[in-house]
Amino acid sequence: MSLMDQMHQKAMELGIPVDVHLDVTYRCNERCVHCYLDHDDHGEMSKAEIKELLQELADIGVFSVTFSGGEVFMRRDFVDLVEHARRLLFAVRIKTNGVMIRSTKSRSAFIPIAPKFTTPSPSCPGHGSAPSPLFDS
Amino acid sequence: MNEKYIARSSEIAARLLGGEMMIMSAVDSTFFTLNEVGTMIWQAADGRTPLSEIIRQMCDHFDVDPDIARQDAEQFVTELSQYSILLVSDAPIEIPVPMSASR
Numbered sequence: 204m205s206l207m208d209q210m211h212q213k214a215m216e217l218g219i220p221v222d223v224h225l226d227v228t229y230r231c232n233e234r235c236v237h238c239y240l241d242h243d244d245h246g247e248m249s250k251a252e253i254k255e256l257l258q259e260l261a262d263i264g265v266f267s268v269t270f271s272g273g274e275v276f277m278r279r280d281f282v283d284l285v286e287h288a289r290r291l292l293f294a295v296r297i298k299t300n301g302v303m304i305r306s307t308k309s310r311s312a313f314i315p316i317a318p319k320f321t322t323p324s325p326s327c328p329g330h331g332s333a334p335s336p337l338f339d340s
Numbered sequence: 341m342n343e344k345y346i347a348r349s350s351e352i353a354a355r356l357l358g359g360e361m362m363i364m365s366a367v368d369s370t371f372f373t374l375n376e377v378g379t380m381i382w383q384a385a386d387g388r389t390p391l392s393e394i395i396r397q398m399c400d401h402f403d404v405d406p407d408i409a410r411q412d413a414e415q416f417v418t419e420l421s422q423y424s425i426l427l428v429s430d431a432p433i434e435i436p437v438p439m440s441a442s443r
Contacts, residue, residue, distance in 0.1 A: 264356065
């Protein structure tokens with residue numbers, strides 16, 4: 204069993220949702236025929252509400268957050284939300300159609316934080332690595 | 341022997357789960373779990389507390405031989421620093437403190 208699997212099993216035993224999927228908007232810049240969203244205005248959480256939610260998730264032990272929507276970059280405050288999540292030490296995943304990243308403004312905001320958009324992969328050779336045990340543990 | 345200072349990298353994701361620290365490198369997604377002792381070192385790695393002081397606290401807390409504690413701690417620090425998730429310096433390290441660094 205990989206370390207990641209062990210973490211998920213332990214989290215399950217402790218009743219902690221180790222991975223959370225968070226839809227931050229219904230809005231989208233595309234109208235894909237296969238999409239399950241209706242794109243109607245159902246409202247969305249404010250930046251302050253999402254930041255408060257992220258803090259609560261961190262407090263209970265959530266390890267990773269997946270931001271999705273809608274199209275996440277339809278929110279002008281989306282980069283702020285990602286930066287906030289990173290300050291809380293979440294592993295952050297983002298689901299986006301990528302179209303809006305082409306704009307200069309989005310690119311300048313996106314590129315500095317892009318290396319932090321880490322998605323663990325079962326095939327990643329680093330998985331399973333662990334430092335030497337301390338003492339006899 | 342020169343004093344060492346250690347600090348947690350900001351290029352990580354980390355969370356305390358059931359007393360053990362889960363850490364993922366944002367650089368290459370390498371994933372680590374730290375046992376109770378490793379977690380204590382990690383939480384103490386504020387860039388300002390000398391490693392020798394952290395080891396002394398370990399000895400007090402875990403009732404372990406100081407030589408064994410120092411040897412294990414230095415090996416632990418060296419290995420984590422090789423993955424760039426722990427920063428090591430001969431001088432105190434100034435780092436922005438993440439909101440949940442020790443959670």
